Amino acid sequence: xxxxxxxxxxxxxxxxxxxxxxxxxxxxxxxxxxxxxxxxxxxxxxxxxxxxxxxxxxxxxxxxxxxxxxxxxxxxxxxxxxxxxxxxxxxxxxxxxxxxxxxxxxxxxxxxxxxxxxxxxxxxxxxxxxxxxxxxxxxxxxxxxxxxxxxxxxxxxxxxxxxxxxxxxxxxxxxxxxxxxxxxxxxxxxxxxxxxxxxxxxxxxxxxxxxxxxxxxxxxxxxxxxxxxxxxxxxxxxxxxxxxxxxxxxxxxxxxxxxxxxxxxxxxxxxxxxxxxxxxxxxxxxxxxxxxxxxxxxxxxxxxxxxxxxxxxxxxxxxxxxxxxxxxxxxxxxxxxxxxxxxxxxxxxxxxxxxxxxxxxxxxxxxxxxxxxxxxxxxxxxxxxxxxxxxxxxxxxxxxxxxxxxxxxxxxxxxxxxxxxxxxxxxxxxxxxxxxxxxxxxxxxxxxxxxxxxxxxxxxxxxxxxxxxxxxxxxxxxxxxxxxxxxxxxxxxxxxxxxxxxxxxxxxxxxxxxxxxxxxxxxxxxxxxxxxxxxxxxxxxxxxxxxxxxxxxxxxxxxxxxxxxxxxxxxxxxxxxxxxxxxxxxxxxxxxxxxxxxxxxxxxxxxxxxxxxxxx
Numbered sequence: 001x002x003x004x005x006x007x008x009x010x011x012x013x014x015x016x017x018x019x020x021x022x023x024x025x026x027x028x029x030x031x032x033x034x035x036x037x038x039x040x041x042x043x044x045x046x047x048x049x050x051x052x053x054x055x056x057x058x059x060x061x062x063x064x065x066x067x068x069x070x071x072x073x074x075x076x077x078x079x080x081x082x083x084x085x086x087x088x089x090x091x092x093x094x095x096x097x098x099x100x101x102x103x104x105x106x107x108x109x110x111x112x113x114x115x116x117x118x119x120x121x122x123x124x125x126x127x128x129x130x131x132x133x134x135x136x137x138x139x140x141x142x143x144x145x146x147x148x149x150x151x152x153x154x155x156x157x158x159x160x161x162x163x164x165x166x167x168x169x170x171x172x173x174x175x176x177x178x179x180x181x182x183x184x185x186x187x188x189x190x191x192x193x194x195x196x197x198x199x200x201x202x203x204x205x206x207x208x209x210x211x212x213x214x215x216x217x218x219x220x221x222x223x224x225x226x227x228x229x230x231x232x233x234x235x236x237x238x239x240x241x242x243x244x245x246x247x248x249x250x251x252x253x254x255x256x257x258x259x260x261x262x263x264x265x266x267x268x269x270x271x272x273x274x275x276x277x278x279x280x281x282x283x284x285x286x287x288x289x290x291x292x293x294x295x296x297x298x299x300x301x302x303x304x305x306x307x308x309x310x311x312x313x314x315x316x317x318x319x320x321x322x323x324x325x326x327x328x329x330x331x332x333x334x335x336x337x338x339x340x341x342x343x344x345x346x347x348x349x350x351x352x353x354x355x356x357x358x359x360x361x362x363x364x365x366x367x368x369x370x371x372x373x374x375x376x377x378x379x380x381x382x383x384x385x386x387x388x389x390x391x392x393x394x395x396x397x398x399x400x401x402x403x404x405x406x407x408x409x410x411x412x413x414x415x416x417x418x419x420x421x422x423x424x425x426x427x428x429x430x431x432x433x434x435x436x437x438x439x440x441x442x443x444x445x446x447x448x449x450x451x452x453x454x455x456x457x458x459x460x461x462x463x464x465x466x467x468x469x470x471x472x473x474x475x476x477x478x479x480x481x482x483x484x485x486x487x488x489x490x491x492x493x494x495x496x497x498x499x500x501x502x503x504x505x506x507x508x509x510x511x512x513x514x515x516x517x518x519x520x521x522x523x524x525x526x527x528x529x530x531x532x533x534x535x536x537x538x539x540x541x542x543x544x545x546x547x548x549x550x551x552x553x554x555x556x557x558x559x560x561x562x563x564x565x566x567x568x569x570x571x572x573x574x575x576x577x578x579x580x581x582x583x584x585x586x587x588x589x590x591x592x593x594x595x596x597x598x599x600x601x602x603x604x605x606x607x608x609x610x611x612x613x614x615x616x
Contacts, residue, residue: 005030007033008030008033008034009033009034009035009036010034010035010036010037010062011026011034011036011037011038012036012037012038012040013038013039013040013042014038014039014040014041014042015040015041015042016042016043017042017043018039018042018043018044018049019044019045019049020044020045020046020048020049020052021049022049023048023049023050023052023053024048024049024052026053027049027052027053027055027056027057028052028056031053031056031057031058032056032057032058032059033059034057034059034060035059035060035061035062036060036061036062036063037053037057037060037062037063037064038062038063038064038065038066039064039065039066039068040064040066040067040068041066041067041068042068042069043068043069043070044068044069044070044071045070045071046070046071046072046074047070047074047075047077047078047098048077050065050078051077051078051081053078054078054079054081054082054085054086055081055085058085058086058087058088059088060082060086060088060089061088061089061090061091061116062089062090062091062092063082063089063091063092063093063094064091064093064094065093065094065095065098066093066094066095067095068097068098069097070097070098073097073100074097074098074099074100075100076098076100076101076102076105078098079098079101079102079105079106079109080102080105082105082109083105083106083108083109083112084108086109086112086113087112087113087116088113088116089109089113089116089117090113090116090117090118090119091117091118091119091120092109092117092119092120092121092122093119093120093121093122094121094122094123095122095123096123098123099123101122101123103125103129103130103133106120106122106130106133107132107133107136110132110133110134110136110137111132111136113137114136114137114138114139115138115139116139117137117139117140118139118140118141118142118162119140119141119142119165120133120137120140120142120143120144121142121143121144121145121167122144122145124145124146124147124169125146125147126146126147126148126149127146127147127148127149127154127157127168128149128153128154128157129146130143130146131157134157134158134159134160135158137160138160138162139160139162140159140160140162140163141162141163141164141165142163142164142165142166142167142188143159143163143165143166143167144165144166144167144168144190145167145168145169145190145192146167146168146169147168147169147170147194148168148169148170148171148172148175148178150172150174150175154178159182163182163185163186164185164186164187164188165186165187165188165189165213166179166182166186166188166189166190167189167190167192167215168190168191168192169192169193169194170192170193170194171191172199173199173200173203176203176204179204180207183204183207183208184207184208184209184210185210186208186210186211187210187211187212187213188211188212188213188214189204189208189211189213189214189215189216190214190215191204191215191216191217191218192215192217193217198217198218198219198242199218199219200218200219200220200224201216201217201218201220201224202218202220202223202224202227205218205224205227205228205231205232206227206231207231208231208232209231209232209233209234210234211232211234211235212234212235212236212237213235213236213237214228214232214235214237214238214239215239215241216238216239216240216241216242217241217242218240218242219242219243220242221242221243221244221245221248222244222245222247222248222251223248224240224242224244224248225240225244225248225249225251225252226248226251226252226255228252228255228256229251229252229254229255229256230255232256233255233256233258234258235256235258235259236258236259236260236261237259237260237261237262238252238256238259238261238262238263238264239261239263239264240263240264240265241265242265243265243266243267243292244264244265244266244267245266245267245268245269246266246268246269246270246272246273247273249264249266249269249273249276249277250272250273250276253276253277253280253281254276254280257280257281257282257283258283259281259283259284260283260284260285260286260313261284261285261286262277262281262284262286262287262288263286263287263288263289263318264288264289264290265289265290265292266289266290266291266292267292267293268291268293269289269291269300269303270298270300270303271298271300271301271302271303271306272303273303274300274303274304274306274307275302275303275306275307275310277307277310277311278306278307278308278309278310278311279306279310280310281310281311282310282311282312282313283313284311284313284314285313285314285315285316286314286315286316287307287311287314287316287317287318288316288317288318288320288345289318289319289320290320291320291321291322291325293322298324299324299325299326299327299329299330300321300325300326300330301326301327301329301330301333304319304326304330304333304334305330305333305336305337308333308334308337308338309337312339312340313340314338314340314341315340315341315342315343316341316342316343316344316345317334317338317341317343317344317345318344318345319345319346319347319349320345320347320348320372321347321348321349322348323348325348325349326346326349326350327350327351327355328350328351328352328354328355328358329355329358330349330350330355331346331349331350331355331356331358331359332355332358332359332361332362334359334362334363335358335359335360335361335362335363336361336362337362338362338363338366339362339363339364339365340365341363341365341366342365342366342367342368342391343366343367343368344363344366344368344369344370345369345370345371345372346369346370346371346372346374347371347372347373347374348372348373348374349374350374350375350376351375352375352376353376353377353379353380355376356374356376356380356381356384357380357383357384359384360383360384364391365391366391366392367391367392367393367394368392368393368394368395368396369384369392369394369395369396370395370396370397371395371396371397371398372397372398373398374397376397381395381397420519420523420524421492421519421524423524423538424492424517424518424519424524424525424538425450425492425494427517427524427538427614428450428492428493428494428515428516428517428526428538429448429450429494430612430614431494431515431526431542431612431614432448432494432495432496432506432513432514432515433448433496434502434610434612434613435496435501435502435503435506435513435515435610435612436496436499436500436501436502436513437499437500437501437502448494448495448496449494449495449496449497450492450493450494450495451492451493451495491516491517491518491527492516492517492518493514493515493516494514494515494516495508495512495513495514496512496513497510497511497512497513498512499512499513501513502608502610503529503544503546503608503610504546504608505529505530505532505544505546505583505608506529506530506544507530508530508531509531513530514528514529514530514531515528515529516528516529517538520535523537523538523539524537524538524539525537525538526538526542526585526587529544529583529585532574532583533572533574534572534574534585535570535572536570536571536572536585536586536587537569537570537587538587538614539569539587539589540569540587540588540589540590540614540615541587541588541589541590541591541592541611541612541613541614541615542585542586542587542588542611542612542614543557543584543585543586543587543588543592543600543609543610543611543612544583544584544585544608544609544610544611544612545557545583545584545585545586545600545606545608545609545610546581546582546583546584546606546607546608546609547581547582547583547584547603547605547606547607548580548581548582548605548607549575549580549581549582550605553582553603553605553606554573554582554584556603557584557586557600557603557606560596560599560600561586561588561592561596564592564593564595564596565590566588566589566590566592566596567588567589567590568586568587568588568589569587569588569589570586570587571584571585571586571587572584572585573585581607591613591615592611597609597611
């Protein structure tokens with residue numbers, strides 16, 4: 001990706017494993033152009049890659065590190081490097097595990113970027129430590145988040161005049177007046193209580209007439225929601241982590257019709273309250289409710305229907321209810337009226353597989369479904385994947401047994417999918433034949449075996465794919481059976497036996513050339529060469545390379561391809577024999593010239609090299 005996207009300026013990576021070498025490659029290849037980088041929920045092995053990002057991405061204007069995991073501890077080297085080199089940063093956001101850092105680096109960065117820094121949201125330290133930071137950052141618009149130390153010295157402490165957003169932690173009631181001079185102009189306020197008990201925060205709500213975004217743990221219940229509704233008329237987003245009832249919810253939505261995001265924890269809820277949401281919140285796009293009781297005899301089916309009918313713009317709905325809170329009928333209503341839903345999360349909802357089936361008949365734009373503790377069978381969930389619309393990409397289910405079930409689905413029609421698998425079979429066949437050494441016995445079509453693995457019965461071979469394969473003269477078809485509900489082939493395997501291979505890694509444990517693939521995201525992919533697992537697109541041609549596992553070999557090959565203006569569309573690198581050999585499989589869009597082939601073959605570390613021409 002880094003090599004292919006030559007105009008890459010912004011990158012967001014979520015829920016992936018990110019190595020230091022990945023970030024080093026990004027920084028060295030695209031560092032001069034990169035303006036925004038976001039890593040969220042990623043597994044990282046060290047902070048070394050971030051050091052390279054700070055060192056080479058000197059034009060970086062936005063850096064966000066949120067909810068990541070890292071082996072060992074981070075000591076702040078990356079932030080020190082960023083403070084030394086960057087003079088244009090506009091937004092910096094990081095949290096745990098990047099909790100160890102030197103305030104001198106934050107101060108230096110604020111000083112050097114005093115004309116650009118507008119948002120600073122970092123792992124908290126005492127507010128008194130940020131005195132110089134806020135003094136330098138003259139254009140700071142959002143600051144978060146700091147811990148209010150009741151015994152700290154705040155004499156002369158002033159936030160910048162442009163301050164419109166604030167996140168502060170553990171502010172005791174006795175220190176509320178400290179924020180009074182700034183409340184009137186705040187548009188965003190986040191009041192966290194980590195080490196102290198949550199308290200009544202109505203004092204703030206009454207003094208924030210311009211507030212648009214609020215996160216609160218206020219303990220005043222329904223009264224607190226009423227105060228918010230009375231004084232915060234411009235509110236667009238509310239996260240309320242206190243405990244309220246349907247009465248407070250109704251008072252809020254009647255008073256704040258501009259809400260487009262609402263997250264609330266409830267002690268009780270009623271159909272009337274949900275109907276009220278649908279009546280008043282016509283701009284609501286994200287609605288999340290948590291119900292804090294274990295069981296109810298009053299299902300919310302009619303309320304959910306009225307809410308969805310009224311909130312026609314709703315794109316995300318999270319319902320954490322209790323047993324009996326939503327029946328199969330209610331799930332059918334979500335399918336029928338959730339026209340714009342893209343993300344749906346359900347907890348303790350439904351009664352049987354019938355409810356999930358009813359849901360699958362609607363929600364035409366649904367992309368992600370999460371299920372927690374719902375009474376649906378694994379078979380019903382798998383069936384949902386293939387019955388619901390083609391926008392669906394992901395299902396995650398947490399079952400009562402405590403195990404997770406994760407499913408994805410192809411986003412193409414059955415007819416198109418058949419054509420894609422036919423293309424896959426043809427390309428796998430063509431690549432396997434090209435690996436046969438000239439003059440080998442059994443190189444004819446009679447020794448070629450193609451296996452289609454699917455969930456269909458082994459005696460039901462009359463599929464469009466198999467018929468097409470037979471029509472093209474490929475004989476000896478087989479079909480294996482896998483558990484599941486799809487009526488489409490899942491994988492294609494091509495084997496050629498009794499021949500010698502030009503690429504030894506392509507030979508399976510049974511002594512035959514083996515190429516295996518599947519369709520992923522609407523594109524045929526090569527997934528296995530011999531016993532070696534890969535993931536390379538078959539859109540173009542393929543390069544197979546086995547080399548001594550040493551530094552710079554991969555970069556030399558990719559540099560040669562770059563010099564020849566050959567675009568890389570995908571790449572897999574692995575080591576079948578650790579610290580001895582490495583295997584590289586590269587998908588390229590163009591044919592290679594004789595000069596390029598010769599240059600790669602002459603690299604000393606390359607032991608085997610084969611180019612497979614798959615483009616027509």
